[in-house]
Amino acid sequence: MTEVADAVTQAMTPIPGVVPPPDLEVVNMSKHFGTLIALDNVSMKLKPATFHALLGENGAGKSTLVKCIMGFYKPTSGQVMIDGRVCQIDSPRDAQRYGIGMVYQHFTSVPSMTVAENLVLSRYDSPGLINWKQEYQELTAFMEAAPFKLPLDATIAQLAAGQKQKLEILKQLYLKSKILILDEPTSVLTPAEADEVLGLIRQQVTDGKISVLMISHKFREIMAFADEITVLRKGKFAGAGRVKDLTVSEMAEMMMGEKREPQPVKKVAHREPIPVLEIRDIHANKDNGLEAVAGVNLTVHSGEIVGIAGISGNGQRELVEVLAGQRPATAGQVLVNGEPYTMTRAEMDKHRVFVLPEEPLRNACVPHMSVAENLALRTFDRPPQAKGFLLVFKAIHEMALGLINTFKIKTPSPETPVGNLSGGNIQRTVLARELHSDHIKLLIAANPCFGLDFAAVDYIHGQILEARNRGVAILLVSEDLDELLKLSDRILVISGGKFAYESKTEEADFAQIGQSMAGH
Amino acid sequence: MAAEALGWWGVPLGIFAGTLRGSAPFLFVSLGECLTEKSGKINLGLEGTLLTGAMSAYAISYLGAEKWGVPSALSPWLGVLVAGCAGMVLGLIHAWLSQQPKVNDIAVGIAMIIFGSGIAFFFGKPFIQPKAPQLPTIDIGGWSTMPAVQSALKISPLFILGVFIAPLMAWFFKSTRWGLFVRAVGDSPDAALAMGVSIKKVRMLCIIAGSFLAGIGGACLSLYYPGIWSESISSGQGLMAVALVIFARWNPIQCLWASLFFGGAQAIGPALQAVGIEQGRYLFNAAPYVLTLLIMIITCSPKKTLSGAPGALGTISG
Numbered sequence: 001m002t003e004v005a006d007a008v009t010q011a012m013t014p015i016p017g018v019v020p021p022p023d024l025e026v027v028n029m030s031k032h033f034g035t036l037i038a039l040d041n042v043s044m045k046l047k048p049a050t051f052h053a054l055l056g057e058n059g060a061g062k063s064t065l066v067k068c069i070m071g072f073y074k075p076t077s078g079q080v081m082i083d084g085r086v087c088q089i090d091s092p093r094d095a096q097r098y099g100i101g102m103v104y105q106h107f108t109s110v111p112s113m114t115v116a117e118n119l120v121l122s123r124y125d126s127p128g129l130i131n132w133k134q135e136y137q138e139l140t141a142f143m144e145a146a147p148f149k150l151p152l153d154a155t156i157a158q159l160a161a162g163q164k165q166k167l168e169i170l171k172q173l174y175l176k177s178k179i180l181i182l183d184e185p186t187s188v189l190t191p192a193e194a195d196e197v198l199g200l201i202r203q204q205v206t207d208g209k210i211s212v213l214m215i216s217h218k219f220r221e222i223m224a225f226a227d228e229i230t231v232l233r234k235g236k237f238a239g240a241g242r243v244k245d246l247t248v249s250e251m252a253e254m255m256m257g258e259k260r261e262p263q264p265v266k267k268v269a270h271r272e273p274i275p276v277l278e279i280r281d282i283h284a285n286k287d288n289g290l291e292a293v294a295g296v297n298l299t300v301h302s303g304e305i306v307g308i309a310g311i312s313g314n315g316q317r318e319l320v321e322v323l324a325g326q327r328p329a330t331a332g333q334v335l336v337n338g339e340p341y342t343m344t345r346a347e348m349d350k351h352r353v354f355v356l357p358e359e360p361l362r363n364a365c366v367p368h369m370s371v372a373e374n375l376a377l378r379t380f381d382r383p384p385q386a387k388g389f390l391l392v393f394k395a396i397h398e399m400a401l402g403l404i405n406t407f408k409i410k411t412p413s414p415e416t417p418v419g420n421l422s423g424g425n426i427q428r429t430v431l432a433r434e435l436h437s438d439h440i441k442l443l444i445a446a447n448p449c450f451g452l453d454f455a456a457v458d459y460i461h462g463q464i465l466e467a468r469n470r471g472v473a474i475l476l477v478s479e480d481l482d483e484l485l486k487l488s489d490r491i492l493v494i495s496g497g498k499f500a501y502e503s504k505t506e507e508a509d510f511a512q513i514g515q516s517m518a519g520h
Numbered sequence: 521m522a523a524e525a526l527g528w529w530g531v532p533l534g535i536f537a538g539t540l541r542g543s544a545p546f547l548f549v550s551l552g553e554c555l556t557e558k559s560g561k562i563n564l565g566l567e568g569t570l571l572t573g574a575m576s577a578y579a580i581s582y583l584g585a586e587k588w589g590v591p592s593a594l595s596p597w598l599g600v601l602v603a604g605c606a607g608m609v610l611g612l613i614h615a616w617l618s619q620q621p622k623v624n625d626i627a628v629g630i631a632m633i634i635f636g637s638g639i640a641f642f643f644g645k646p647f648i649q650p651k652a653p654q655l656p657t658i659d660i661g662g663w664s665t666m667p668a669v670q671s672a673l674k675i676s677p678l679f680i681l682g683v684f685i686a687p688l689m690a691w692f693f694k695s696t697r698w699g700l701f702v703r704a705v706g707d708s709p710d711a712a713l714a715m716g717v718s719i720k721k722v723r724m725l726c727i728i729a730g731s732f733l734a735g736i737g738g739a740c741l742s743l744y745y746p747g748i749w750s751e752s753i754s755s756g757q758g759l760m761a762v763a764l765v766i767f768a769r770w771n772p773i774q775c776l777w778a779s780l781f782f783g784g785a786q787a788i789g790p791a792l793q794a795v796g797i798e799q800g801r802y803l804f805n806a807a808p809y810v811l812t813l814l815i816m817i818i819t820c821s822p823k824k825t826l827s828g829a830p831g832a833l834g835t836i837s838g
Contacts, residue, residue, distance in 0.1 A: 093716050108714040110704045111831055121700045122715060130695045 020048045021178035021211040022083045022099060024069075029078030031064050038064040041078070042237045044230045046179065049208045051201075053222045053243075054215045055255055056232035057453045062215045065232065066181050070095045070102050093124050101177030103168045105184045109156045115167060116152040122171045146170055147200040160313070162193030169201060173210075182214040186221060191481075192311070194218075198225045217255075217453065219248045231255055252454075267489070268469040270303030275338075276442050276473035277323075282332035284318045292318035294497035295332070298475075302441070305464070305474040307488030307505070309481055311517055315497035316477045317358070320446040323475070324355045326363070336442060352441035354378075354434040356448045364430045367419030371411050372400030374418045375433050407432035408459075424456040435463055443467055446477040461487060481513070493517055530668070531791050537672035538787020539780055540679060541745040545570065545754075546779035547682040548737030549761035550768065551689060552607075552730035554775050557765055558693065559726035560706035560719075560832040564629025565614050566734040567758025568636015569607045573738020575644035577603035578749035581742075582652035592653040600655070600678070600739040607735020608728050610636050615727035619720055625834055633758075640751075647749050655743045676744040678736065682776075685733070689772035702726055706830035734758065756809070763812045769828035785811050 024046040031039040039061045046052050056062045068075040071089040079086050082098055089095050092102070109118045116139055120126050139152055148166045156164060165185055172180050180201070186194035202225045204210050216222055222229060222243060229246070231238040231254040239254035277300040284293040292315040300306045310316050321327035323334065325343030334341045336351040347353070357363035365374050376396045379385050384395045400414040409428045411421055418429055427448065434443065445464065449457040464487060468474055478484050484491055484505075491508050493501035493516040501516035503509065549566050556563045563569075577599035584595030610632060618628040658680070661673030693699040704712040705722045712719055741757075742749045764782055768774035789805035 091716065092714070104714065106710065108708070108711040110708045110711050112707045112828070113700070113703060117700060121697075121704060124716065126697050126700075128697050130697065130700075132695060 018208045019178075020208055023048050024100070024179055024211070024213075025081040025084075026065070026069065027079045027081060029065065029068055029080075030076045031061075031068055031073055032076045038235055039068065039075075040235045042232065042235075043078075044237070044240065046211055046213050047228070048211055049205055050227045051205045051212045051214070051225055053226035053229045054213060054232065055217060055222070055229055055251060056238070057217070057255060057455065060232040060255075061235040062232055063183060064235075066102065066183060066213065066215065070100065070181065096124060096175060096177070099176065099178035100181065101172035101175055101179070102181040103165075103172060103183065103185055107156075107164045107168060109164060109167055109171075111157040112155060114153055114155050115150050115159075118156060118167065119171060119174050122175060142174055146173060147204055148197075160193075162189050162197065165189055165193070165197055166200075169197065173204075178210055180210055180212045182212060184215050184217075186216070186218065191220075194221065195224070201225075219251060222251070223248065255454075266469070267465070268303070270301075270471060273301035273303055275299045276302050276336060277444075277475060278335040278338075279323075280333045280335065282319065282322060282334065283330045284315075284322045284327055285330055286318060291330075292497055293322065293329075296494070296497070296499055298492070298499070300442070300473045300475050302473045303468060303471045304490065305468050305476055305488040307484035307491045308475070308477045308494050308499075309479075309484050309491060309513060309517060310494035311479070314494050316446070316494050318497075319494070320355075320357060320444060320477055323444050324357055324363070326357075349382075352437065352439050354437070354440050354443050356430060356434055356443065356445040358447040358450060360430040361419060361423075361426050364434075365418045365426060368417050370415045371404065371409065371418050371421070371429055372397055372414035374429055375400045375403050375414075378433055378437075403432040403436055406436070424452045427452060427456065427460065431460060431463060435467055440467065440470075440472050443472050443474045444477075445474065447479060448476075449478075449480065449483060457483075528795060530795050533669065533672055534791025534794050535784055535787045538791060539784040540673070540675055541783070542786045543779040543783025544676055544679040544682055544740040544744065545737040545757050546761055546764060546782045547679070547686070547776060548740060549734045549758050550764045550775040550779055551682065551685055551772060552733035552737070553762050553765045554730075554768070554770060554772055555689065555702070555733070556727050556730035557833055558706045558770060558830055559702050559723045560709065560830050560835070561615075561618055561723050561727055562625045562629060562762070562834050563611070563614055563618075563632070563727055563730060564626060564759065564762060565610060565632025565636055566731065566761060567754060567756065568633040568638075568640070569610045569731050569734040570738045570741070570754045570758040571637045571640040572606050572610060573603035573735030574742040574753050575640040575647065575738070575749060576606040576735075577739035578652050578742035579644065579647045581654075582647055582650050585653045586650070593656070596653050596655045596743050599652070599743055600736055603735040603739040604732040605735070607731040607733070607738070610639075610735075611728040611731025612724075614731070615724040618727075619723060637751075644749055644751070648751075652743070652749070654747050655739075657744070676740065678740050678744060682779075686772045686776040693772070703830070706832055709832050734761075737761075760808060760812050763815055766829075767815045770830060771828065782808055782811065 026042065026044050029039055029042050030037070042061070042065060054062050054065065064073065067073045069080055069089070071091045071094050074090070080089055081087065087098055089098065095101070110121070113121070116136065119139060120130060120135055136152065143149055143152065148170065150163060150167055150170065156167070159167065169180070186198065189197065198221060201212060205212055214226065226243050228240065228242050229251065230240045231251065233255060279296060279298040281295045281297060282293055283291065283295055286292040294315070296319065298306065308316055318327055322329045336353060341347055341351065355364070361367055373396070376385055376399065380391060380396060385392055385399070397414060403409070404411060404414060407428050409432060410425050418426060421429065448460050448464065452460070461483070464474060464476070476484065476488055485508065488505050491503060491505050491513070492499045493513055495516055501513055549570055553563060553566055580602040581596040581599035584590035584598050585592040590598060614628060614632050617623060618625045655676060655678065657674035657676055659670065659674050661670040664670055693703055701712065701717050701722055704715065705717060705719050709719050741753050746753065760782060764778045765775065768778040785807040788807045789801060792804055793801055
């Protein structure tokens with residue numbers, strides 16, 4: 001951490017030969033959507049050649065603020081000033097003219113095109129006819145000087161998530177943006193990838209070439225890479241300061257409005273653990289037909305959380321899909337309560353198996369169906385929600401109202417299509433459906449807190465632990481090691497489709513876990 | 521049929537000639553569909569566009585020569601142009617309808633098949649009988665003394681035009697700013713939006729341009745081969761062309777090969793018939809349809825994702 005801090009003081013003095021980035025100031029910015037006040041009189045200043053983090057919970061107005069700067073939204077009031085002059089930015093194209101570029105939370109490269117095509121396409125002034133020979137020469141020269149290298153001829157679909165994110169940043173450097181706005185740039189990256197990407201950006205900032213404004217709610221990254229922070233809460237300015245002068249709990253306090261300790265985890269010991277889920281030598285293939293899961297054996301007992309850690313793409317997704325019935329296993333057997341389990345609806349019901357898959361909107365919801373209908377997906381074909389082959393809408397509606405209440409799902413009505421809810425509320429909807437049953441015996445959860453804010457994460461962790469304490473057997477697959485260490489009783493590492501490490505969580509050797517994850 | 525004098529050699533010659541003759545409509549419709557699908561929309565309505573194009577080309581060619589005093593060398597070309605424009609009108613309707621919120625392209629496409637063929641049948645009634653001037657052909661069979669070979673090797677200039685459009689379109693997708701925009705819109709609308717490209721406009725233009733090509737495909741049918749106007753003239757070629765685009769992996773050059781392949785398959789039946797094989801004639805005539813089905817079966821797999829498919833193909837907007 002000390003070298004970063006030193007670098008910061010250096011960066012403040014202009015470095016000869018480098019055009020310093022301009023100074024960006026937001027003055028009294030407000031944005032109203034109808035009656036909703038998304039942003040209320042917020043001011044902030046991004047000093048040249050600094051790494052500035054914009055913090056806040058989901059819905060605090062961070063995205064609205066940067067979208068106002070970028071010209072996506074027209075602010076209701078307030079101004080953007082660049083180098084002390086008021087600038088009218090009406091579109092991202094105007095922003096590019098002022099040297100401001102944004103890297104979005106989701107990749108904005110075209111998957112079927114090559115890196116070179118995507119870079120050329122990103123230029124607003126790209127010529128009508130593209131002289132590929134000349135462009136290639138220029139791109140090769142650009143790539144040589146760039147902080148990270150990517151193959152120009154590779155299509156985006158072939159790149160790993162980390163490389164895609166690098167391309168998004170390269171794009172901005174290619175466009176000669178001096179101010180980079182990053183919207184949660186690491187949300188789809190593994191910690192190692194995130195550190196690499198942010199470290200390289202940090203280097204550019206330290207060299208005085210660019211300024212960075214990064215939306216984030218990962219304190220680890222902010223402590224390691226940012227110089228200053230601005231915190232928003234419910235659309236209002238909630239605090240600012242230098243990272244050096246602040247602690248994590250002070251930042252969290254600014255964000256949440258009150259000091260909050262992480263909830264202590266209460267675990268009840270179970271005396272007679274019964275094996276609930278037994279996985280025997282399961283093999284499964286990826287979409288492209290290559291082997292993803294190469295023979296894994298695992299037993300999960302009642303009242304136990306077994307965590308599977310691993311860098312994404314090592315077979316955990318395919319394993320969960322096999323267990324959820326979404327992907328056929330090429331070999332092996334799954335037993336639940338000692339009986340062969342083939343993921344039919346009848347067996348799921350009989351053995352009380354429930355699943356919280358990752359990307360719930362894609363894997364566990366029907367986006368165009370209502371919240372109530374989605375909540376009833378497990379139960380609609382049984383009394384009291386069904387009478388013979390007819391549905392009893394009243395029963396479905398009533399259950400939905402009850403679940404919306406207990407699980408605090410924020411939805412305008414039970415009839416709203418679930419696809420219209422925010423990510424956290426979609427996750428709550430699935431959680432409500434999967435966890436409300438009393439008789440649940442086995443829960444399979446994959447990255448249940450991915451992309452959610454603190455309050456939602458705490459809530460979901462609480463629900464999972466509560467289920468464990470009731471005696472549910474839980475298989476938890478997660479890319480967040482902290483989450484696994486906090487929740488699980490036993491931890492395994494999957495690498496290259498096989499388990500590379502196993503231990504009880506209290507005896508887990510952190511260094512060895514890291515090594516196993518990296519495949520050593 | 522021309523192949524009689526050649527005996528069994530007539531079969532390959534017949535298939536070859538049939539390929540040159542019959543593949544032009546496939547080529548135009550599939551290129552049009554390729555352009556449309558590259559932008560992320562499906563236009564099943566090209567079947568209707570094909571029929572409307574065939575009817576309007578024939579009608580204008582006939583009316584031009586007989587009623588309006590246009591020279592009979594020129595009036596078929598006028599017909600071709602009008603067929604393209606008629607296609608554009610249908611394309612505009614499809615583009616507008618299919619981009620309304622929560623509207624499905626397939627449903628609109630089927631409606632447009634019915635609408636396009638209905639329009640063609642309605643206005644085409646009076647033109648079933650009269651004989652319209654046909655498009656000129658380029659004879660490449662002059663070297664041969666056999667009339668069978670000569671008559672088999674008459675190529676339509678439209679076919680040659682289509683052969684040139686295929687690489688031109690491939691080049692357009694690769695090396696022009698607009699071509700990259702079209703691919704971006706079809707593959708990742710979010711990315712296109714972030715680049716400041718209007719998805720609606722790009723798709724609208726692609727659908728209209730694609731329908732223009734399909735209209736010209738119709739003109740090939742009525743003004744070159746078979747060279748008549750009747751209600752059963754398209755026999756589903758517009759729909760087959762949609763399958764053909766999948767077969768061609770959304771690549772214009774491969775659309776050309778696939779069109780030749782389908783055109784050839786279509787010629788198997790008549791070529792065998794010409795040498796006197798009457799048995800199983802309906803079976804051979806069904807070759808293109810069987811091929812379409814086979815391609816669908818081969819390319820559909822629950823385990824593999826289709827390579828080359830535009831990412832946003834057929835998704836519902838809004």
